[in-house]
Amino acid sequence: xxxxxxxxxxxxxxxxxxxxxxxxxxxxxxxxxxxxxxxxxxxxxxxxxxxxxxxxxxxxxxxxxxxxxxxxxxxxxxxxxxxxxxxxxxxxxxxxxxxxxxxxxxxxxxxxxxxxxxxxxxxxxxxxxxxxxxxxxxxxxxxxxxxxxxxxxxxxxxxxxxxxxxxxxxxxxxxxxxxxxxxxxxxxxxxxxxxxxxxxxxxxxxxxxxxxxxxxxxxxxxxxxxxxxxxxxxxxxxxxxxxxxxxxxxxxxxxxxxx
Amino acid sequence: xxxxxxxxxxxxxxxxxxxxxxxxxxxxxxxxxxxxxxxxxxxxxxxxxxxxxxxxxxxxxxxxxxxxxxxxxxxxxxxxxxxxxxxxxxxxxxxxxxxxxxxxxxxxxxxxxxxxxxxxxxxxxxxxxxxxxxxxxxxxxxxxxxxxxxxxxxxxxxxxxxxxxxxxxxxxxxxxxxxxxxxxxxxxxxxxxxxxxxxxxxxxxxxxxxxxxxxxxxxxxxxxxxxxxxxxxxxxxxxxxxxxxxxxxxxxxxxxxxxxxxxxxxxxxxxxxxxxxxxxxxxxxxxxxxxxxxxxxxxxxxxxxxxxxxxxxxxxxxxxxxxxxxxxxxxxxxxxxxxxxxxxxxxxxxxxxxxxxxxxxxxxxxxxxxxxxxxxxxxxxxxxxxxxxxxxxxxxxxxxxxxxxxxxxxxxxxxxxxxxxxxxxxxxxxxxxxxxxxxxxxxxxxxxxxxxxxxxxxxxxxxxxxxxxxxxxxxxxxxxxxxxxxxxxxxxxxxxxxxxxxxxxxxxxxxxxxxx
Numbered sequence: 222x223x224x225x226x227x228x229x230x231x232x233x234x235x236x237x238x239x240x241x242x243x244x245x246x247x248x249x250x251x252x253x254x255x256x257x258x259x260x261x262x263x264x265x266x267x268x269x270x271x272x273x274x275x276x277x278x279x280x281x282x283x284x285x286x287x288x289x290x291x292x293x294x295x296x297x298x299x300x301x302x303x304x305x306x307x308x309x310x311x312x313x314x315x316x317x318x319x320x321x322x323x324x325x326x327x328x329x330x331x332x333x334x335x336x337x338x339x340x341x342x343x344x345x346x347x348x349x350x351x352x353x354x355x356x357x358x359x360x361x362x363x364x365x366x367x368x369x370x371x372x373x374x375x376x377x378x379x380x381x382x383x384x385x386x387x388x389x390x391x392x393x394x395x396x397x398x399x400x401x402x403x404x405x406x407x408x409x410x411x412x413x414x415x416x417x418x419x420x421x422x423x424x425x426x427x428x429x430x431x432x433x434x435x436x437x438x439x440x441x442x443x444x445x446x447x448x449x450x451x452x453x454x455x456x457x458x459x460x461x462x463x464x465x466x467x468x469x470x471x472x473x474x475x476x477x478x479x480x
Numbered sequence: 481x482x483x484x485x486x487x488x489x490x491x492x493x494x495x496x497x498x499x500x501x502x503x504x505x506x507x508x509x510x511x512x513x514x515x516x517x518x519x520x521x522x523x524x525x526x527x528x529x530x531x532x533x534x535x536x537x538x539x540x541x542x543x544x545x546x547x548x549x550x551x552x553x554x555x556x557x558x559x560x561x562x563x564x565x566x567x568x569x570x571x572x573x574x575x576x577x578x579x580x581x582x583x584x585x586x587x588x589x590x591x592x593x594x595x596x597x598x599x600x601x602x603x604x605x606x607x608x609x610x611x612x613x614x615x616x617x618x619x620x621x622x623x624x625x626x627x628x629x630x631x632x633x634x635x636x637x638x639x640x641x642x643x644x645x646x647x648x649x650x651x652x653x654x655x656x657x658x659x660x661x662x663x664x665x666x667x668x669x670x671x672x673x674x675x676x677x678x679x680x681x682x683x684x685x686x687x688x689x690x691x692x693x694x695x696x697x698x699x700x701x702x703x704x705x706x707x708x709x710x711x712x713x714x715x716x717x718x719x720x721x722x723x724x725x726x727x728x729x730x731x732x733x734x735x736x737x738x739x740x741x742x743x744x745x746x747x748x749x750x751x752x753x754x755x756x757x758x759x760x761x762x763x764x765x766x767x768x769x770x771x772x773x774x775x776x777x778x779x780x781x782x783x784x785x786x787x788x789x790x791x792x793x794x795x796x797x798x799x800x801x802x803x804x805x806x807x808x809x810x811x812x813x814x815x816x817x818x819x820x821x822x823x824x825x826x827x828x829x830x831x832x833x834x835x836x837x838x839x840x841x842x843x844x845x846x847x848x849x850x851x852x853x854x855x856x857x858x859x860x861x862x863x864x865x866x867x868x869x870x871x872x873x874x875x876x877x878x879x880x881x882x883x884x885x886x887x888x889x890x891x892x893x894x895x896x897x898x899x900x901x902x903x904x905x906x907x908x909x910x911x912x913x914x915x916x917x918x919x920x921x922x923x924x925x926x927x928x929x930x931x932x933x934x935x936x937x938x939x940x941x942x943x944x945x946x947x948x949x950x951x952x953x954x955x956x957x958x959x960x961x962x963x964x965x966x967x968x969x970x971x972x973x974x975x976x977x978x979x980x981x982x983x984x985x986x987x988x989x990x991x992x993x994x995x996x
Binding site for chain 1: 734736742743745746763764765768769772832833835836837839840842843844850853854857858860861864865868878879882883884885886888889894958960961963964966967970971974975976977978979980981983985986987988991
């Protein structure tokens with residue numbers, strides 16, 4: 222090959238990259254579905270929506286747009302759910318090939334893409350909740366627990382929140398709780414600013430009849446941490462023990478006894 | 481047209497472009513502090529120089545760090561914006577405050593042009609300036625009454641002045657004064673001696689003797705002296721107040737910053753933040769041209785010039801961006817904190833693009849045509865990115881990242897400073913009067929009213945829970961760590977449904993809720 226044709230290679234490279242950038246930039250700028258697309262997708266959901274269905278959006282950054290169009294179908298409790306196990310039907314509206322973590326491992330019963338918004342309906346056998354601890358009134362031997370809508374791991378969660386005194390665990394006890402075969406819960410540290418300023422973790426343990434059946438270490442970057450323990454159906458006292466070595470650990474937890 | 485006139489025309493065009501672009505850019509929360517401080521500084525200087533009574537130095541320039549007088553930042557740009565606001569009423573108040581920064585961006589274009597033209601040629605200089613002007617984030621920052629773009633100008637001005645002063649002149653005062661102005665703009669100018677010192681040492685080693693010692697004296701004496709003269713706060717306790725100033729920045733709080741899907745607010749930070757962020761916030765074609773230019777400069781050893789200009793530009797860039805590879809330097813401001821790399825990068829891009837065009841001209845035999853095609857393509861790419869980015873350039877990412885939506889997919893920072901609230905003002909104005917929870921736009925809200933961008937009747941409702949409780953409308957400016965504000969509003973309003981979502985290229989940047 223002669224040297225001369227190669228001499229144009231850097232210029233050609235630059236021009237090609239520049240032209241690609243022009244096209245790619247404009248394509249990217251118009252690649253996200255607009256309100257008309259979301260309206261059309263919303264109509265599809267509304268046509269078959271049943272009370273109790275869960276509606277989720279993916280990727281998570283499009284969530285405000287999803288709530289703009291379908292927020293009337295999403296209660297605060299649903300948006301701040303512990304997890305999605307109790308929902309028999311889940312609608313996922315997604316763009317750009319994303320999937321919501323709530324439908325991981327599930328196969329869609331229906332799927333349709335409208336102008337870039339993919340609407341999938343998932344159906345499954347829901348978890349049967351015997352006791353939702355958030356609906357119970359606990360007793361505490363220390364810091365007063367409060368029912369909160371809190372930010373944990375940058376997501377909303379309804380939870381019981383307690384801030385233990387450093388070195389002095391707070392025991393939050395639910396008396397006479399109906400149990401199923403398993404107890405599932407989640408916990409984490411609320412409030413991004415105290416997580417930033419104080420980097421020490423918190424801890425949560427679950428005691429049943431004086432025995433620890435589950436526990437979780439709650440680091441500042443751990444988000445909403447799942448824990449689970451098998452239980453014997455029947456009635457029992459359940460105690461959640463929140464502890465920390467540092468102040469301002471706003472330990473936030475939710476749990477369900479499931480059949 | 482002579483090269484000088486071309487340079488001046490490009491500088492003026494740059495300033496005009498900044499001034500036009502900033503008209504749609506919202507008010508950054510930091511600007512509100514600088515508006516007030518700048519007015520006070522200007523008033524103090526005018527009254528002092530005209531022998532009228534005025535507030536004390538402490539009242540005007542001192543007080544607590546983080547207070548209204550803003551003693552944690554040196555005064556130059558604030559003073560300039562205050563004087564501009566005082567003397568340029570015809571420009572509109574907001575534009576007047578931002579005018580000095582826009583002018584300084586034009587000056588930066590001129591400096592880049594002048595140095596490049598002198599060293600590598602007219603075509604290289606024009607292309608370098610085009611690359612600089614068509615940097616979307618830099619254009620955005622240059623339109624704010626803040627220090628980041630001005631720092632870039634005065635940093636590079638110091639580098640250029642230093643290089644000029646290595647010509648053996650007897651009184652190299654220019655470099656010392658330039659560095660003093662840079663110091664009086666932002667503390668990051670303290671990194672400049674690392675670049676200049678390393679360059680001076682290398683040049684001395686190559687020459688096997690110490691030359692141009694007056695340049696060092698100029699930097700060491702005039703730099704601090706200019707800072708001292710311009711900053712009355714130092715007059716009262718030079719050492720103590722310099723110590724307080726530096727301590728504030730050495731122990732600066734780590735604001736929240738999203739990077740690759742993670743919210744970072746405590747070190748250690750990933751070593752590659754500065755690298756990846758630069759790759760995603762400089763137009764890709766400019767980056768490719770800069771890579772070519774760097775290779776060309778290394779291979780052709782432009783530094784046959786004993787003053788080693790290419791080495792100087794490289795060291796300047798390294799000194800500016802280097803600290804952000806340490807993992808402990810605050811990263812929350814992203815590219816704005818290492819903007820002084822941009823002149824070096826754009827000069828390399830200009831050299832690279834012109835070299836590529838000239839090489840191609842050996843085949844097509846028409847150099848001007850080759851330069852026009854390559855330069856035109858480069859400018860077209862930069863212009864496309866810039867038009868796409870504005871006025872929400874903090875949400876924008878380059879084609880390499882997949883644009884704004886690609887940046888969101890990658891979990892790159894959405895925005896900061898509450899600037900995007902400007903976009904929902906017409907929606908707010910169309911609602912019945914009532915208090916508005918203004919979230920991160922709270923410091924800017926009364927300024928929007930004052931500047932006529934929001935009609936009366938929509939006052940700021942107040943802070944967080946208490947403010948939301950009395951509000952009729954509530955807005956949330958979307959950043960990952962701000963999600964909690966959505967939840968506070970849900971609790972108070974009893975709904976998760978906003979009635980308006982402002983988007984930049986489809987990416988949500990502000991949600992607006994209405995109390996049912």
